[in-house]
Amino acid sequence: MPLRGKILNVASAGHDKLSANQQIADIIQALGCGTRSKYRDEDLRYDRIIIMTDADVDGAHIASLLITFFYQEMPQLIKGGHLYMAVPPLYRISQGGKTMYARDDAHKDELVKNEFTGRGKIEIGRFKGLGEMMAGQLKETTMDRRKRTLLRVDVDETDPEGTRASVDALMGTKPEARFRFIQERAEFVEELDI
Secondary structure: OOOOOOOOOOOOOOHHHHHHOHHHHHHHHHHOOOOHHHOOHHHOOOOOEEEOOOOOHHHHHHHHHHHHHHHHHOHHHHHOOOEEEEOOOOEEEEEOOEEEEEOOHHHHHHHHHHOOOOOOOOEEEEOOOHHHOOHHHHHHHHHOOOOOOEEEOOOOOOOHHHHHHHHHHHHOOOHHHHHHHHHHHOOOOOOOOO
């Protein structure tokens, strides 16, 4: 189901805004299983719900918004092991007739070092998003069941209050909570060579 742009942040939206949002309504209708106390796993139309976004910060933000929606409105869907994230590549690396795909900078560096040892120029292309990929590339890297990488979304059940507090801090209405979260976890660089 294609979505355009970012969906509503359900963690900071009121019930009226949530129920009036067309994208949210479309997702709920497509899945057919209801939300919150009306959720029924046996009515879920799909065994796997796969979030597929661009491999950049905007894509990560969209994925965060979608995961927050499922966490808040359909937590049983996550507990049932139905929610996944596709891992599309960020880079296409070619040398001669050999082509490989890398999911991030570290993976790209690893592939260049270990897999492309032949002679000739190594060409590295960075995808701006899924829409930039040719249909065959998208199928080969992200949609082919034999080759794709899927990550199942799970919630740590050992600390449900901590998980809820983290979601509220990161996605809720209080920007100071996000700022504090970033301050506590940021790694600051002393010298930056630009």
